[in-house]
Amino acid sequence: MSCLQTIQDYGLRAVGIGERLLPRDNFTLCEQFTLIGSGMIWNIYFGVVALVTGFFFATLLGVGKAQSSLWLRKPAEWFIFVFRGSPLFIQFFFGYFLFLTLKSQYDFFDPFTAAWLGALIVLFCNTAAYSGEIFYGALQSIPKGDVEAADAYGLTGWTRFKRVIWPTMLRLAWPAYTNEAIFLFHATTLVFFTGFPAWQQRGDALYYASYFADKTFNPFIPYPILAGYFILLTICVIAAFGAVNARLNRHLPQANRRKIRLRPNLIR
């Protein structure tokens, strides 16, 4: 079977298009590359959707935590504490079983036990909490002069937030937020290792990589392939976020711009 044929059969296997059965023996390098690559669809889906939706909630959380009113601050603080203080792994398990229990009571929760929605909600809450904390830190470090200048111009309320505070907050938070995005993508590999079932063997990249490692007892091929894919993904994320960073910093002299530094970060 030629490699092109393999790509046709398994290229979209992770979303259920193509050959039903996974290859069982005599694995070729091409098959491993194709299947793990097709699993990346899920990683990218989880990462992108959770990031985009989480971004708005994170802004709310960050602003909420910076408020002086107790009614706004406490819920934001607690939300951030709960999702940052516990392992994502346990959150996935808890979320899955929570939805499972709800499902047995109400039919409405039927799709929530599937990975595409249930895991997405957990990831959404998780990234919102982590980014909310980043945004909160950035809000605290907005130069006093900027806000005073806005006041002097007579900007108030929503206009002041939209024109001055929010862009500055984003600019200050962006390098840290880039790291958050990268590690969110890494965290998506956990999904199918927790309760969420990979229905009809439609899993993510790590799911297929460990499938091959289990079948061949040889971790030295699938995991480096997976690593290669993730390094590529990381480079793409850095490029995209770097472009945004350049735009956020465009009014500053070259020397004052904040550069994005990739910091080695960790499991959550």
Added chain:
Amino acid sequence: MALYGSVVVVLVLLAITAPVALAFGFAGASAARAQFAPLRWLGKAYIAIVRGVPDIAFFLFFVIALDQGIEYLRHKALCPGWDMPIRQGNDFVVCQAAKMPLGNAPQWVHETYGFALAVLTFSIVFGAFAANVLFGAMRAVPHAQLETAAAYGMTRRQTYWRVLVPQMWVYALPGLSNLWMVLIKATPLLFLLGVEDIVYWARELGGSKTPRFTDYPHGDWRMWYFLGLLVFYLIFTRVSEKVLDRLMDRLTTGQATTGGEARRRAA
């Protein structure tokens, strides 16, 4: 009962892994600063290798790789007369005597061996993170301190052990305490390594029980078990946070940093 036992397993893992990972990290950071180039490359590569790749892939990778590496070495040492290739297509075949642990070993040996592999994996991965933190901390020690040491006629080795290492901890502590939090939060990954830890037991005990097999039948309680775990971890991280804050206060006293200055002013 098993659930309580597995909590102890998690605590033991933390107690063993933290110092070992710190030692790995220290060795890595020292190597990255070495004058001998290959050693320096080794240290830098060790620090760099964990970036850009999901950590959980490392966990899955190292356990199999270590296991096979150990068996391969034992195979070479114990069965010199073996003429078949070790990799037969998809199979990894070593002679019976080289199996690790031995096939006829009791159950607890298997469990301990799995646990030891897990600890080693955790230590390697977290050692790399710790190495990165310590490497940065070593560079953060004010250069004037090292120059003063040189002016007093200390050798490189003496400067390193008597001036650099005692001073670097205060710079390393924020990073290390962050690492400790992450280590706590990484312990559920033990489950993936095949150790029967709290996640395993929470799933086992929480599942539906029918009166036929147990004296305490109940429905699906897994949600509540995992809620308990969630709270357990929250309390654990909260307490660690408080303790580490205290420690940081203690360490910054008398240091030439803004933190130390603030302490001096306050006193």
